[in-house]
Amino acid sequence: MQIDLTINQKSYSLELDSRVTLLDAIREHVGLTGSKKGCDHGQCGACTVLVNGRRINACLSLAAMHDGDEITTVEGLSDGELSPLQAAFIKEDGFQCGYCTPGQLCSATGMLQEISEGWPSHVSDSLDGPYELSEAELSERMSGNLCRCSCYPGINAAIRSVGEKA
Template identity: 65%
Template sequence: MQFTVNGQRREVDVDIRTSLLDLLREHLALTGSKKGCDHGQCGACTVLVNGRRINSCLSLAVMHQDDEIVTVEGLGDPERLHPMQAAFVAHDGYQCGYCTPGQICSAVGMLGEVAAGWGSHVSPDLAAPELSTEEIAERMSGNVCRCAAYPNIRAAIAEVAEDGGLEAAPEPRRQEALA
């Protein structure tokens, strides 16, 4: 199968039962996405597929032929952080860090949903959703932080949203081919 991961066209041959998460971690050595619960309940494995956030543990790799996949590694690197990564650092939006890659990918995808005008269960006006603290909490409810860094995570997301958010899916940072 073929797809694009973090801006790089990839071709792999894997068992049809392989999850997208296992493909990323075990076959492409992209270990940023974490295997937390392996049941779609924690969000640690969240990645962006065609600009939309998904739990990669619940998705078979073969379902993503020709898709554009962005992992936390594709958002930025230590020399050039993505705005959401920089905001998480500035607001201490992590403690143990295990959930952080999924939180960041989910937050990027969530801001894209807000920019597209998608409401949530707590949106007071579906025609013009705003990003209140309640909205952020509701929209990020699929991502669990066992350390309870939620106030800092919400502050990081609010900062990026106030700075203009992310109008479209992120442009992935190109990665060199793995040997």
């Protein structure tokens, strides 16, 4: 079936098997392998991308469900120069092996947007924002992205350094 996707502001018209996930469409059919497959079951977050500005696990979604959607992957977070978040991940050592990193970056980008829009989380005191980027809020909101190298101190420091400036 034909699926039209806009990925990182570029249009793609793809002829895909209906079983192809959004993640595999991006990785294997478009060739943007920055988004990673860690579990293919929505358990690790390595495949996190932004769809119409919101973070989702691309492995849990079929490409066919996204006809006409605007998608941002890790490759689209920077335009020539590194984004402040990407630069902060390097400075704070927010990764080691790097495999979960694209997902962490997309997830953090979406998360900062969510918190700025006043979305509550499991650890929020009330359902009405605004919310501070406290350690508890940050950790809770980023807990869908596993890092087995366990760079959480670096990841959190990097997100915080950008989030506080935003």
